[in-house]
Amino acid sequence: EKKQTRASLVCAEFQICSASEARRRSPDPEPWAPRTHYRIAAFGQRFHLNLSADSGFVAPTYQVTHLGGGPRGHAHCFYTGHVNADIGHTAVVSLCTGLVTLHGLAPPYLCDLLTPYQPTRSLCSAGSSLLCVLCLACPIIGGPSHLDTLNGAISSEQPPTKDSALGSGAQLHTRQKRFLSYPRIVEVMVTADSKMVQHHGRHLQHYILTLMSIVAAIYRDPSVGNLINIVVVKLVVIHNEQEGPSITFNAATTLHNFCVWQQTQNVLDDAHALHHDTAVLITREDICRARNKCDTLGLAELGTMCDPYRSCSISEENGLSAAFTIAHELGHVFNMPHDDSFKCKEAGVKHQYHVMAPTLNYHTSPWTWSKCSRKYITEFLDTGYGECLLDEPVIRSYELPLQLPGQIYDVNKQCELMFGPGSQVCPYMKQCKRLWCTSAEGVHRGCRTQHMPLADGTECGHGMHCRHGHCVNKEIQTRPLNGEWGPWEPYGTCTRTCGGGIRSAARECNKPEPRNGGKYCVGRRMKFRSCNTDPCPKGRKDFREEQCSKFDGKHFNINGLPPNVRWLPKYSGILMKDRCKLFCRVAGTTAYYQLKDRVADGTPCGPDTNDICVQGLCRQAGCDHVLNSKARRDKCGVCGGDNSSCRTLAGTFNNVQYGYNEVIRIPSGATNIDIRQHSYSGKPDDDNYLALSDSQGSFILNGNFVVSMFKREISVQGTKLEYSGSDNAVERINCTDRIEEELILQVLSVGNLYNPDVRYSFNIPIEDQMEQFVWDPYSGVTVSRCGVLSIPLMEITGYQTPLFGISFSFDVIVHNVWLQCSVTCGEGTQARYVSCRDTHGGVADESYCAHLPRPPEVSTCFSPCGQWRAGEWSSVSYFIFPLLVFV
Structure with a gap:
């Protein structure tokens, strides 16, 4: 690495001379002049400076607003222009620091205007039209000069928009x-x-x-x-x-x-x-x-x-x-925490006291950043x-020859700014790392410090000055060195063993590292690759659930949580921007907490998407678990399929009987389930509620007259179903994934027994053999108001019917549940419901069963008429209707 030393200034001679400011006449002069002129006489020459206010090192529309008072002093200290009307001879002036440089002359000149505007001294008489000037003829020895800019903080941007x-x-x-x-x-x-x-x-x-x-x-x-x-x-x-x-x-x-x-x-x-x-x-x-x-x-x-x-x-x-x-x-x-915070310890970063140190002490380095600070600001920006x-203004750079802070404010002035008038540098503690100052009463009262370094540019010895807390030779400063990217690191280990993990690689800006104010590298610093994309075995815990379960038994001193607390993943109710944070719910309650700032790479962003979390950011992924893939499941649930392997089953249900009424059995393998119960009045409370039970008849949603009012998720053998809650005008159950066991959809009708309006649809696979359909006379399970369950007779009938030239056998299950007879006694008629159903029990269009004989829907019924006859008095009995509970 080649080092370029700063050019030396060797001043051969100097003069104390004078300068006059030539302002144009104005009846109402401005507090600062956008244009001004100075005349300087030195070394037998006359220099006419034609200057314009220069805000090139600040934002182009940099604005100073004074509230409750007028501006004081110079609003614009900095001017640039030409010498003697020659555009090749340039001048740069700071009226605040009093520094003037004249370029393009032989030799160049460096002048110090001893103006009343300087913060450290005032040697000119007030109101004088002449400005005291110390002019030096300074040939530059060495290469091109690089003078540190005081206000490098402030960029020049053109144009103003x-x-x-x-x-x-x-x-x-x-x-x-x-x-x-x-x-x-x-x-x-x-x-x-x-x-x-x-x-x-x-x-x-x-x-x-x-x-x-x-x-x-x-x-x-x-x-x-x-x-x-x-x-x-x-x-x-x-x-x-x-x-x-x-x-x-x-x-x-x-x-x-x-x-x-x-x-x-x-x-x-x-x-x-x-x-x-x-x-x-x-x-x-x-x-x-x-x-x-x-x-x-x-x-x-x-x-x-x-x-x-x-x-x-x-x-x-x-x-x-x-x-x-x-x-x-x-x-x-x-978003940077303190260097000693729990977050930094969690990140595996040892104590490093830098800019984000919680307190200042002798070991603090306030010029640099800890690895923890670097980690958190990078994550903050990357997410x-x-x-x-990300504004991209046009920046016009100026190398203004302005002094460093320590040159403007000497060490005693720094003490006064910190501890008040009269404070001076401690004679026993002269060092760049910490500024030690006396009190205003004198050194006999001792010295004190706020553990801050001396300002850059403060003299610390002959030919030496302070830079970033170190005393260095003024002549060995190098030009800014921009950083360059180093080589990519190898890809790391996969974050998952199945289901689609992530491997990452990074590179550092260290070939070379930026120095002396040089620019940091621009470009990609991390890259990612998918790995272990095979599906996980059935029955395995959801990946987010695995991460939550690692906190089982940890209650974090939260009031009300038992020592054996169990944590489950929380999906619903989380903001889109927070999907890649680890929110976990306390099992058996609705309370949830954020347990980590981010989930592991490769975690799905939610139950209803293929996208995955990478470095705390939700990134596009396909159903094949590959990052940036566009593969999607078709309506049949086949990844990359063409919708040809399934068919849609849809229907409605609006029969009303008190209690639980079976609507349809949704077979195993069904996908894209969408069930809606529309309120008759458009209001949430219509006394009809959706319910689900498994193939064994055990309720998994809204069973036993206990109804969930709010949004929740239902897990059925690893498949997540979303439930809107009953407190909606349109109550809904939906699921896009494939279910692995049969579900029984029911509707609970109570209260005024308004007719439900249930609409359902789902996709079922098309099997290798042609689908089979049967007529199913079926009235549904009926529960009377007195709680007596009608147990249907079972009639098993065998059929052997050719269909489209293919012979196969199947059974028809006939539930002989007839509706009530039209008369209470004597001869009447009774009816039953008949529907066309497939072998999975799903309702199909009647055209699928047109080739089969339709079972009778009406039958005669007879019951002998009774007569009055007195009997023994019986004991009193009571019946209590079930109480509907909302949770």
């Missing part, structure tokens, strides 16, 4: 960018409260931009594992506290108030140039997590980036170290929570 660079705008920002390292631009609105205005005065804006430049440098460190650019789009300065959010000592209340208020300052359209993705409040209020517990420096809600209502944070300003607090709170907004950061 961000969507112009996108063509179709935000539509390009789709889920296809998942698992890619892609440039993320965080558009920030920074708000400074009235106490900040009182403390920093006219230097406030430049001071805040200095803080944000440090924040941006922290997020450019390669240890974060992503390419993240911090861009300030708006600065709101609150002069009158009544004009802004209510800021109190209570950190939680202040955060809430600020989050609500910042919404009013935002433009929700992400394509708008003044839209912000997150808002930062910087305050000098001593914020506290509780009364008398004021060790809090900042507060933010976890994982709220891109949420227009909750993407916000507050930070207490205590000097340049506030930049680390801002970076820390933004980390929470990016789609950072979509608003």
Whole structure:
């Protein structure tokens, strides 16, 4: 790796000279001039600077808003232009830092305007039309110079409307960018409260931009594992506290108030140039997590980036170290936990105290990120929570020769910013790793620190300055080195032994790793491959159920849970975006909890889809359990089939008798079951309810006069059926998968005995032999109001009938259950229901049985008429109707 050293500045001579500012006449001058002119006389030459305000290193429509007061000092410090009207001779000026460079001249000149705008000194007389200038003729030795930019945090974007660079705008920002390292631009609105205005005065804006430049440098460190650019789009300065959010000592209340208020300052359209993705409040209020517990420096809600209502944070300003607090709170907004949190321990990451350290101590490294932070911000972005950061503005880069923060604010000024006026650097603890300062009373009162490093650029010895907490030679700084991808790692082990697992491979941005502010790699960082796609054996637990069962016996100190608690998967009622989180239900109850942030790779996203979860994201998969496959089951339940292996059976039922009435038997192997019971009045309560029992007659849904009102799932030998609950105008049972045992559909009729309106359909396989149909005189099981069960006589009749030239035999089961005789005594008639049924018991169209003799539907009946005759008195008896219970 070749290192390029920064070019040296050797100043051969210097002069103290003067410059005059030539403004155009205006009856109402602006607080800042979009164009201005300076004349400098030095080294026997006259330099005429024709300058324009340069906001190229900030967002193109970067805006400063003053609430309750006017601007103070220079709103725009930075100017660029030409020298002596020659476009080949350029000038770059910062009126805030007083630095002027003249390029294209022989030799080039470096001038320091000792202006009243500088935060550290003021050597010129107030109101003077002349500006004191220290001019140096400085030939550049070495190669091309690279001067560190103070405000690298703030990008230049042209043109002002961000969507112009996108063509179709935000539509390009789709889920296809998942698992890619892609440039993320965080558009920030920074708000400074009235106490900040009182403390920093006219230097406030430049001071805040200095803080944000440090924040941006922290997020450019390669240890974060992503390419993240911090861009300030708006600065709101609150002069009158009544004009802004209510800021109190209570950190939680202040955060809430600020989050609500910042919404009013935002433009929700992400394509708008003044839209912000997150808002930062910087305050000098001593914020506290509780009364008398004021060790809090900042507060933010976890994982709220891109949420227009909750993407916000507050930070207490205590000097340049506030930049680390801002970076820390933004980390929470990016869903990063503290470095010592349970989540980091669960991820197998040992204690590493970096930006997300919960407290600051000697071992904290606030410039870099822990592996845990890198893991969580990467997962956050890869699972789609950072979509608003995918703006792609046209960025125009400027290498502005601006000073590092430590050059603007010397070490004593840093102490004053942190501990108040009069504080100076501790004479016994001069080091870059920690800033130790005396109190205002003097060194005899001891030294103290907030465990923050000295600002970059602070001198730490002859020819040395501080960089990221280390004292290094000023001359050995290298140019930014962009990162490049290393080789792909081998694919890992399969996440499942059957049913479709996932193997993954990753690569690192380490050939080379970005250095000195160089860009992180862009492109795919993970790839996936399906494995073990064969179906699992019948009877095996559902994969999500296996993951829930691993927590059996763990109650997590939740009140009311027994020590032998059993956990089952929770499917219904989960938001689409949360389908790849592990929600488990307490067996026997409706209570459920999130037990893991994500399910294992290869877990189906739900019971009604082939898609699978990969790295916490629901990805397309086929019925063949292959990732990105488009294979689907046909209506017969055959993966990749053509719908030719089954036929649809459909029918209705609207007979009413008190109690449970059998509708139809759904045979084993049926698929795409859809059963609906329509309320007669269009309201949920119509006294008719669907019920299911298995082939043995045991109820599996709404049995024993106990009806489930709410949505639930029913598992039948591994097949999931969904039930809408009875509290619906259209009560429904549905299932797309194949059932492995016969189900008996019934309808429970109670109350006013309104006629039910049951409509059903399902598909059954077409067997190798041609389907057989029979006439089935059948009246259904009847339950009278007195609870007496009519037991039908069974008549077995054998048939031998040729059908389409194929001879086969089958039996017809005739249930001789006749309806009530038309007369109570004497001779009358009675009827029975006759339907055409297949050998599975399913109702078919009568045309299938047209070739068979139809059994009689009407018969004569006779019963002798009785006469009155008195008998013995019997004892009193009672009958209690069953009570219908809703659950």
